[in-house]
Amino acid sequence: MNDSENRDELTELLSDYNPSFKTGFSNRVIEKIESEKLKVKEDSDLYTTFRWFVISGVAAIILLLFTVYLADGYINADAVFGLYNYSPDEPLLSYMDI
């Protein structure tokens, strides 16, 4: 049997082949799109919250450094940790000497 005969026979057989989805397919598609939109919105809300959290943290650090600079005239690790006037000879936790 040649290609053309095969093709004709299959075309005839497959012409009655009409599978279909279960009813309500378009509703399921619309629901899926809506739930996807909701998910994207939730992700976006989470991202916005996280972004504000990071911005607030960075702003607080900048404010702290600026305050340290105003108080001590320069910024270094000792100044940031409040050890600017600390001498290694002095006990760090002087209240323990009481």
Place this chain on the structure above:
Amino acid sequence: MKFANDLNLVETAIAGDAGAFREIVDKFEPMIAKITISMIGNKDDADDIGQETFLRFYKSMKKYKGESQLGTYIAKIAINLTLNFLKKRSKKWLLTTNNYGNFETSDCENEESNDIVNTVNTSLNKIEPKYRSVIVLRHIQGFSTKETANILQLPEGTVLSRLSRGQSKLKEIITKLDRI
């Protein structure tokens, strides 16, 4: 609502008209059902792939400029999702079965139609996805060789040779099933 053409329908859907998008889904649902069910066999999996097809189209419809038929554009998404699905599934199942998928029997109410769907599904189940996809697009969906080549991103010559081999294999399998 009536639309002059598919591009007009897509533009209306992009503008936010949910009714226009629903019309696209309704218009192409039978085509996507034929492609996914005949490729996958399992109706539930095919339904999921069908939904995913329209979801992907929804996300990317701004890119559609009418350069090809809307049906071809959506069929391309469906066939890619289907082939990816089959690839993933075959990794799990090829080790345990001689078939290329999990084809279920149809639950159509019409017995004759049921028989045809079952015979075709069982036969398609026995041929490799690369032949099956060509047969589904050319014979079941009725795309031209050029459109099939475009959807599968293959040269037309490859489509023709796969079609020829696929036809022979399918015909052979169907004849055997008929004898049983």
